[in-house]
Amino acid sequence: MSHSHRDALFQWMKTYVYRHSETPFRLASGLESQHYFNCKEITLHPERLxxxxxxxxxxxxxxxxxxxxxxxxxxxxxxxxxYAISLGYQKRGKNVFPLVVRKESKGHGTGQQIEGFWKDIKTCLVVDDVITTGGSTLKAVKVLREVGINVTKGICILDREEGGSENLQTENVTMTSIFAKSEFF
Amino acid sequence: MSHSHRDALFQWMKTYVYRHSETPFRLASGLESQHYFNCKEITLHPERLxxxxxxxxxxxxxxxxxxxxxxxxxxxxxxxxxYAISLGYQKRGKNVFPLVVRKESKGHGTGQQIEGFWKDIKTCLVVDDVITTGGSTLKAVKVLREVGINVTKGICILDREEGGSENLQTENVTMTSIFAKSEFF
Structure with a gap:
């Protein structure tokens, strides 16, 4: 199994994504931390994505x-x-559908909270960039399960090791992360 | 120049995207029409995307x-x-960055309305799935121009031929569409 993708990602994570500061950052989860990871430096860069x-x-x-x-x-x-994983499987001749879970349901039109071919889906692999408490991942899991989709496994770039994967496990979702926060200091 | 991609898309558009109904549909623009195009049947399907x-x-x-x-x-x-165009150029060794324009600015964090490497961008090709009045495309154009990005050309899947491209042209944006509504009936 080649580690080259993970190695390349790890260099980018250290160079572009991870920042440390004595004065804490405020995270999307509302918590504060001296360790900040901006994974959009990976996910919104064509080569890194x-x-x-x-x-x-x-x-x-x-x-x-x-x-x-x-x-x-x-x-x-x-x-x-x-989208990148879906298109990656597409190159390999396998149809994996991208599902986009909105934070709220949409006003007009079908009014549901999931965009994509969710009606044809039995099992979805839930994805997130970073998990801290697991809150945003869990929100997506609940919406997906509500329409009858089976969700028991998930993937993410970084686990901040702050209870997220444990919280998700209690909701019967096993999260696998490429990196853990403690690898960076 | 191969027309095969456009031909394949045209078949999908007729089969999955276009619907006609005597009772008018309500469109995202708020207008009503007997001709409805759900382009997510293309953009959220791996092969078609x-x-x-x-x-x-x-x-x-x-x-x-x-x-x-x-x-x-x-x-x-x-x-x-x-994302698909950005990854498509990436396969060809050219870095084209994906930019995501939010409808509103984000509460926490950097608080800006564009996600992505916008600071490094001189010119952006604006993209939309369908243009009716051109309103949503124009909203993105204004946000991009506000941060100093040059936007004069755009692309979309379908032009409903209801004044959208003319409205955009008056704002100095030339829109090129793959299909026009009148091709479907």
Whole structure:
């Protein structure tokens, strides 16, 4: 199994994503921390996003022993990862549908909270960029389960090791992360 | 120049995207019409999205005579197109950055309305799935121009031929569409 994708990602994570500051940052979860990770430096950069998708497809997902027809999570952070993984499988001749879970239901039109071919999906691999408390991942999981989609496994770039994966496990979602916060200091 | 991508897309558009009804549909623009196009049947389907990106990259964008470093538009409709085009150029060794324009600025964090590497971008090709009045495309154009990005050309899947491209032209944005509504009836 090639580690080259993970190695390349790890260099980018250290150079572009991770920042340390004596004065704490305020995180999306509302918590404060001296360790800040801006994973959009990976997910919104064409070269890094394509390597990220290859890393998930070749090095992470094969170990999960899961049959799934879709990948998706809470917009906006999960979107580039879901699209890149979906297009990566497409190159390999396998249809994995991207699902985009909105934070709220949409006003007009079908009014549901998931964009994509969710009606044809039995199992979805939930995705997020970073998990701290697991809150945003769990929000997506609940919406997906509400329409009858089976969600028991998930992937993310970084686990901040602050209870997120444990919280998700109590909700019967096993999260696999490429990196853990403690690898960076 | 191969027309195969456009031909394949046209079949999908007729089969999955276009619907006609005696009782009018209500469109995202608030207008009503007997002709409804759900382009998510293309943009959220892995195979069709990858062919859509190839069509733009090989058959549409080369005719626009434009130097650009990014592609993007208003979330959520523009996102899959921007990511797929960005990853399509990445395969060809060219870095085209995806930009995601939020409808509103974000509460926490940097608080700006564009997600992505907008600070490094001189010219962005604006993208949308459907244009009716051109309103949502124009919203993205204004946000992009506000941070100093040059936007004079755009692409979309379908022009409903209801004044959108004219409205955009008065704002100095030339829109090129793969399909026009009148091709479908």
């Amino acid at each position: 394509s390597i990220l998708a290859e890393c998930f497809i070749e090095e992470i997902i094969p170990k999960l022993n899961i049959e799934f027809q879709a990948v998706g999570g809470l917009t906006l952070g999960a979107d580039p990862i879901a | 990858s062919i859509l990106a190839e069509c733009f990259i090989e058959e549409i964008i080369p005719k626009l005579n434009i130097e650009f470093q990014a592609v993007g538009g208003l979330t959520l409709g523009a996102d899959p197109i921007a």
